[in-house]
Each structure stands twice: as structure tokens, then as C-alpha cells.
Amino acid sequence: MDIIDQIIRLMVRDAPYTKLCSTKNILTVNGQFPGPTLYVNKGETIIVDVYNRANYNITIHWHGVNQPRYPWSDGPEYITQCPILPGGKFSQKVILSEEEGTLWWHAHSDWSRATVHGAIVVKPKPGTTYPFPRPHKEVPIILGEWWKKDVVEVYNELRRTGGDAAISDAYTINGQPGDRHPCSKNETFKLKVDYGKTYLLRIVNAAVQNVLFFAIAKHKLTVVGTDGSYVKPVTVDYITISPGQTMDVLLEANQALDRYYMAARAYSSAANVSFNENTTTAIVEYKGKHIPSSTTALLPLLPAFNDTNASVNLLSQLRSLADDEHPIDVPLDISTNLFFTTSVNTLPCANGSTCAGPNGNRLSASMNNISFELPSNNNILRAYYNNISGVYGENFPDVPPLLFDFTADNIPSFLNTPSVATEVNVLEYNSTVEIVLQGTNLLAGTEHPIHLHGYSFYVVGWGFGNFDKDKDPLSYNLVDPPYQNTVAIPKNGWTAIRFRAKNPGVWFMHCHLDRHVTWGMAMTFIVKNGNNPQDQMLPPPLDMPKLNTYVDELEKGEVKLP
Missing domain, CATH: 2.60.40.420 (Cupredoxins -  blue copper proteins)
Incomplete structure (x- = not known):
């Protein structure tokens, strides 16, 4: 049985807030903006009771907490859970392990994190400093x-x-x-x-x-x-x-x-x-x-x-x-080499209409030319755990489908249009993974802060221009690279990260510029279970939020709350 070190209550409300430059309704947590700072010690497990008393769906993500073997409380909407509906509650178990220092928590549904967020201070274990x-x-x-x-x-x-x-x-x-x-x-x-x-x-x-x-x-x-x-x-x-x-x-x-x-x-x-x-x-x-x-x-x-x-x-x-x-443990022998491009794109406007993006299209974004689409009929973790088909595919590519001069000044316009899909990339348990994250100059070359859920990773290299697989690895730092969960790909450049896939579950990876992830600059990993019980996902809690058919109508104001 888990030892629970703290039980914390977070109450999300939509109410007038008077301490900003205009009085308006905003989502606050425990009446605060930013929300309360959570204080924990390294290695603790806490329960956070999240109450949704707002008029919108909500989820909460514990950013940088790896949640070993327990993706159920990770929080991204329709990836690891359905949203907490207005009037609902979800008791999230937050499992600290190797983290020490400053992390944070935030909403992971639409753009609610603009006001629903707060710091997590992870102190050293008692007896250490x-x-x-x-x-x-x-x-x-x-x-x-x-x-x-x-x-x-x-x-x-x-x-x-x-x-x-x-x-x-x-x-x-x-x-x-x-x-x-x-x-x-x-x-x-x-x-x-x-x-x-x-x-x-x-x-x-x-x-x-x-x-x-x-x-x-x-x-x-x-x-x-x-x-x-x-x-x-x-x-x-x-x-x-x-x-x-x-x-x-x-x-x-x-x-x-x-x-x-x-x-x-x-x-x-x-x-x-x-x-x-x-x-x-x-x-x-x-x-x-x-x-x-x-x-x-x-x-x-x-x-x-x-x-x-x-x-x-x-x-x-x-x-x-x-x-x-x-100590650190940088993977040296890589079993899984991945190369992911990150791009801003366009898609045709629906039904032949005109949108406000370039040339009457709508703005989009992609990784490896796939604009990620959240599932609407379930969440990926539940579908994976219960072998439910039709929610996602397993065809997210290891490399982009088309190779071109990613950072050229002039790129053919036909490359602007990605496919739209809900695809995952499956990793074997305990595989050693290197991902080269390559920025492109499609439509608008810019920086992309990429966050990986469930893992911290070693940032072993970065540079401008196109990654050179023969030359650039020669300058990797494999001795003392920084250990992060979010890293920015430089404008028209690349970043190389490494980690060991030892945390089974479903884990989201995405740009942390909200408009980019809304447009589809995201993907999902499934890390398979290991052979031993201690290397396998833990079972779900009993109070996981359920999918509700009137969610969309509620958010449109077509359903009144009781």
C-alpha cells in the first residue's frame, strides 16, 4: 500500500477577480492567481483532490513529475484522461521520484492553463540539503x-x-x-x-x-x-x-x-x-x-x-x-533513433469556405508532417489499457515521410499541407532512445519549446541549420548534459535528447506554445510494459473521469448546469 505523505485540495472556480487590471471572471484555484505553491519532499507521494466548480471542463497536469508506472494522473485531456466535468472531482495521485528543485502544475485542457497554474517546490529528502x-x-x-x-x-x-x-x-x-x-x-x-x-x-x-x-x-x-x-x-x-x-x-x-x-x-x-x-x-x-x-x-x-x-x-x-x-546516467548505446520535424503549416478551410490564415487557409502545425488530432470518443490511455480499437493508430513515423532542406529560405509550398491523424509511436520497455528534434522553416520558422510527459531527458546537443547525422553527434555532450523535461528547438535549428524508456504508459509530447499544440504540433508515445511486475503499469484508480456526451453542448452554453 502506498504511503501518502500529504492530501491537498485544489478548487477550480470561474469567478470575478479584482486584483488584475480589469475585473472579470477568470478561472482561479483556491481563489488565487497564480494558484497555490505545493511544497513536497523528494520521493513523496501525495493525493491532490481536484474539484471543478467552474463552467468549463478541466484537467490538471503535474509538469515535470514523471509519475512512474502511473500515467493515470498525468492529466492531458483525451490523452490520459477524460476531462473533469463541471461539478466533478478527481483525486489525483502524484508520485515524486527523482525530481528535486522547482516544477509546476497547470491545466491541460484548451487554454485554461493561462490562469490555472502554480509552482511545485520539491525539497531535498529529510537529512539531505x-x-x-x-x-x-x-x-x-x-x-x-x-x-x-x-x-x-x-x-x-x-x-x-x-x-x-x-x-x-x-x-x-x-x-x-x-x-x-x-x-x-x-x-x-x-x-x-x-x-x-x-x-x-x-x-x-x-x-x-x-x-x-x-x-x-x-x-x-x-x-x-x-x-x-x-x-x-x-x-x-x-x-x-x-x-x-x-x-x-x-x-x-x-x-x-x-x-x-x-x-x-x-x-x-x-x-x-x-x-x-x-x-x-x-x-x-x-x-x-x-x-x-x-x-x-x-x-x-x-x-x-x-x-x-x-x-x-x-x-x-x-x-x-x-x-x-x-549521479547521472546518459544512455550511450542507442537502440531507437528517432528524427522528428516540427513545422507550422496550413490546411484547407472546411467546406470550401475562407479562413483567416495565409491564402484563405487555416493555420496548422505538425510533427513529422502529421497534425495531431485529439480523439473525441475516448482517451488514448484507456483505449490502450483496455484494448479498445478505433481511438488511435500506431503509425507515427520514426522519420519524416519526406526529406528536404528543412531550414532553406524558400521551401516548396506543397510541403505546407500535413496529414491529420491520431497516431502514436510505440517504444519497447527499457529501450534507449535518441530523438533529434528538427525545426523547419515551413511557413514561419521559429523556436519550439518541446515538453515530454513522463520523462526527463538529457539534452546532448543542439545547433542551427539541418542536423548532420555524421558530423553533429561528434560534438555531443555525453559527460554532463543537462537533465530537463522541456527544451527549446532553436529557430531553424535542432536539438538532440536521450532517455531510457523505463516508464511504461502513454506519454504526450508537444510544443508548449499553446497555439502550436492547438494546431497539432504534438505526438504520443506508448511505452510497453516490461516483463517483470515492477516494470509494468499500475492499475487505474476507481474515480477516473468518464466521457460525457453533453460536454460539447455544455461548453457552447446549450446545457445548463444543475
């Missing part, structure tokens, strides 16, 4: 994105028109745009620090659409962890953090007693793509000196929004700690 001097204080810093209109409307408009999404009205730090937005002046997050003390900032990029640059004026940042794993300390002027990523960063309060801005703004490399160019701010204020409230804080220098070299600067420096207390 950090591999760096204990900080004076630990502070969650959650970077987000905010629309004045209901984000459900933004999502529905994207789907209805076939065009791009309306850009957000602001980015946020801990739920606020900052005092450069006058309406946010009184609510702007403020971190008060003592001179000479060190603070551990647990940074999460919960933004929906953009990679972000982040810095603090006049202060260096020392990165000591990413995605729930420690790294060799790297001191930088700024960090680049992708949607889905987390970073543990030490801030040494060693400047004059004054007020300084911490700030974040977008990195966006795609040509002719609209995005929010605003800068969000919070304040670092030193104690011990009266600073007039009228004093203007100093802004940090952040790279230009399209500075691709700056965007990969930190990735090139990250190394796993890889010491006796934090």
Missing part, C-alpha cells in the same frame, strides 16, 4: 500572460477563424503586469531583501505564447537548477526561459540600498508574427533605507526581442551537476 549554501529565503517567481478578454474566447476565436490568436494584453510576474501599467501599481509584486543575503528564486515560465528573457537590474543571476534537476552553477546577466521550463536561480543582494526592477519580455523570432512587446516588472527593494515611493526603479538591460543568439546563450552553458550525490 542543497548542493549550494542554503539561501536566506526562497521565492516563487511565476511569469505569466494575461488577456483582458476571457482566454476561452481567445481560444474559441482561434479555432473558429483558423487564423492566429489575439495577442495578450500583458505579461505578468506573480499575477501582475507591474507598475509600468498604472492600473497594476498597487498590486505589483515586491521582493524586499537584506543586503548581503542570498535569495533562491524559483522561476516558472507559465506564459502561453512566448519564450521570455528575464533579468534584475544591476544584479547577476546564478542558475543552479532547471526542470527539477541541479546544474553546475552558471552566472549570467539574464536568463532565457521557455514556456514550460523552470529555473532555480540564486540572487545575491549585493548592490546599493535602492529599488531595482526585475523584468521579463518576449523573445520571438518568427517573421511577420504579432506578439506582445510589453515588459512586465516586479520590484526588488533593499531594506534598511527609506526609499521614497516616487523613486523610479532601474530597468535591466534585456536582449532584443529577435536576438536568437541571446536566446541560446544559456542553453549552451548548462551542465548537470553529475557528482556522487547527484
